[in-house]
Amino acid sequence: MTPAGRLMVVGLGPGPERWLTAEAQALLAEATDIVGYGPxxxxxxxxxxxxxxxxxxxxLDRARHALELAEAGARVAVVSGGDPGVxxxxxAVFEAVEAGPPAWRGLDILVAPGITAMLAAAARLGAPLGHDFCAISLSDNLKPWAVVEKRLVAAAxxxxxxxxxxxxxxxxxxxxxRAFEALRSAVGERLVILAKAVGRPDETIIRTSLAAVDPREVDMRxxxxxxxxxxxxxxxxxxxAWVYTPRRWEEGA
Amino acid sequence: MTPAGRLMVVGLGPGPERWLTAEAQALLAEATDIVGYGPxxxxxxxxxxxxxxxxxxxxLDRARHALELAEAGARVAVVSGGDPGVxxxxxAVFEAVEAGPPAWRGLDILVAPGITAMLAAAARLGAPLGHDFCAISLSDNLKPWAVVEKRLVAAAxxxxxxxxxxxxxxxxxxxxxRAFEALRSAVGERLVILAKAVGRPDETIIRTSLAAVDPREVDMRxxxxxxxxxxxxxxxxxxxAWVYTPRRWEEGA
Known part of the structure; x- marks a missing residue:
């Protein structure tokens, strides 16, 4: 039996309304409940x-709350900045489902993708993600620092x-x-971009390098x-200046 | 002197109009010329x-043509599926700019991000990109196969x-x-998803594994x-079934 409720996990993009998708707008308009981080x-x-x-x-608490509302018949939008899957x-919603009551596996859950921060920052700069790339979270609330460092060095x-x-x-x-230091040790010099609050009134872009970057310029935004x-x-x-990564690999580039 | 023309590199998302951003819609509406791959x-x-x-x-020819049109005063939209930066x-546009006449560096070039295929596929499945991930192109028109294989193995x-x-x-x-074989050798077994034409009427999702995947199921879409x-x-x-990657790293997971 599928309940009448619905859980929609909606990506808002990095900030400005111009980066909302048509789908996200429509889902937000049909929601009876909006759940998310305050901002x-x-x-x-x-x-x-x-x-x-x-x-x-x-x-996880927020995800469970949203699932309970949907189970009770609400049309719940769980909102994330950027893309909800990145x-x-x-x-978090699927972690809560897996650990939760069996009824939650019968819920109608829809994930609506959004413009994630790296795509917006890249577009603002040119095309720095124009060739193979990775996305790594530095949060070690969620994994040991040794794992972060190993992944950074492997990627570089x-x-x-x-x-x-x-x-x-x-x-x-x-x-x-410490991340910059690990990368310097692994690969020497590289271009570094600090893209803060992309698309917002206080947007700041700093173009620097592994040798010159000041870690104090980096904040949670x-x-x-x-x-x-x-x-x-x-x-x-x-x-x-524009920054881009060519599509073609070149020997020794 | 900045010419009156403008070059807009616009991401259309993976197909359905619901994944277009408001910005992409507005830029397409103001374009005098649309340049891109036919479909x-x-x-x-x-x-x-x-x-x-x-x-x-x-x-590259297409990029140069678009730049020439913009230099002559047109408002040109170069369209890409997904995100134009991925x-x-x-x-290609910035490669053409760098190799082109100095006047092109004075052009007004705007990149409008879009929903790239991996975000749409991930949303359709649950949250498989919920933790650290990478995006690698297998095209060896653009790089030697040994480089592709090295990157795959390092990422895995x-x-x-x-x-x-x-x-x-x-x-x-x-x-x-060959890519699946290299990954099997490097890491043994892993979940594999083949997401074809996500969001389109002929969408097909196959959930399989490195051991069981049939490479003939994979096509350019x-x-x-x-x-x-x-x-x-x-x-x-x-x-x-839903597929997701937990946010938390676990020992031996």
Whole structure:
């Protein structure tokens, strides 16, 4: 028996409404309940839906609450910044389903993709993700630092462009410096981009390098992109330089 | 001197209009010229814009043509499926700019991000990209096979989820089988998802494994996702199973 409720896990994109998909807009409009981290709930356009805002550190509680509402017949939108499947709420929802009552496996759950931060930052810069790349979260609430470091070094050794999510927080201000240090040891010099609050009024883009980067410039709203050996800068007579990674691999690039 | 023209590199998402962003819709509406691979140009909603459709193998020619039109004052939309910055037209445009006349560096170029195939496929399945992951293109028109294989093995050894773009074409039907073989040798068994034409009427999802996958099921419209050791399946009494990768790393997972 499928309950009448529905759980929609909706990606809001990195901030501005222009990056919402048509699907996300439609799902938010049909929701009876909006569940999410406060600042994301605040981004949902005005509607009659009940709003359940919570703190950032309680993903599983929030997921369970949303599942309970859906089980009771609500049409619940769980909202995430960016894409809900990339270091965001979708995995938390399925973790809660797997550990939860069997009835939750009968729920109608829909994940609506969104523009994730690395795509917005890349578009703003040019095309730094134009060739093979990876996305790694620096949060060691969720895994040991040794695992983070091993993955970073493997990715750099394979010459992938690296997008770092959750690069810093008040609880762990020093990790990003250790990450840069590990990468310097592994591959020497690389282009580094610090893309803060992309698409927002306080957007800041810093173009630097592994040798020169100041870890104190990185905060929790920053997406860090580390170029591959092939990543290039196009200087311009006026305006910001463009950054891109060519589609073609070149020997020794 | 900035010309009045503009070059907009626009991501159309993986197919259905519901995955277009508001920004992409607005930019397509203001374009005087649409440039792209034929099937993508055909997806642009009707408008008065001139349409310049081309074959799939001429990215650089297409980029140069678009830049020439913009230099002459047109408002040109170069369209890509998915996100233009992920194995698509944005890198080709910047390659053309770097190799082209100095005036092109003065152009107004805007990249509008889109939902890339792996995000749509992941949303359709649950949350398989819920933890660290990479995106690798199998096309060896653009790099030697040894480089592809090295990257695959490094990514698997670092236990990243892997999204494979351009996994097969008529010119290279056997590579995907070699890729699966390399991954089997490196890490043994893993979950494999073949997501074909996600969001389209002929969408097909095959859930299999490195041991069981049939490479002949993979075509150029397939996005392949290879799970990490932690990727999990939630079976359901009715309906398709969900696939997700937990946010937390677990010893020996």
């Amino acid at each position: 994301y709930v605040d981004r949902v356009p005005p509607s009659a839906a009940r709003r359940h805002a919570s703190d950032n550190r309680v993903e 270091f965001a709420m979708a995995a 050794a394979a010459d992938l462009v690296i997008a770092l999510y959750n690069p810093a927080s008040k609880a762990r201000p020093d990790q990003i410096g 920053t997406l860090v992109i580390i170029g591959s050996a092939a990543t290039r800068v196009i200087e311009r007579p006026e305006g910001e | 993508y140009v055909d997806r642009v909603p009707p408008s008065a814009a001139r349409r310049h459709a081309s074959d799939n193998r001429v990215e 194995f698509a037209m944005a890198a 050894a670092a236990d990243l989820v892997i999204a494979l773009y351009n996994p097969a074409s008529k010119a290279r039907p056997d590579q995907i089988g 397939t996005l392949v996702i290879i799970g990490s050791a932690a990727t999990r399946v939630i079976e359901r009494p009715e309906g398709e």
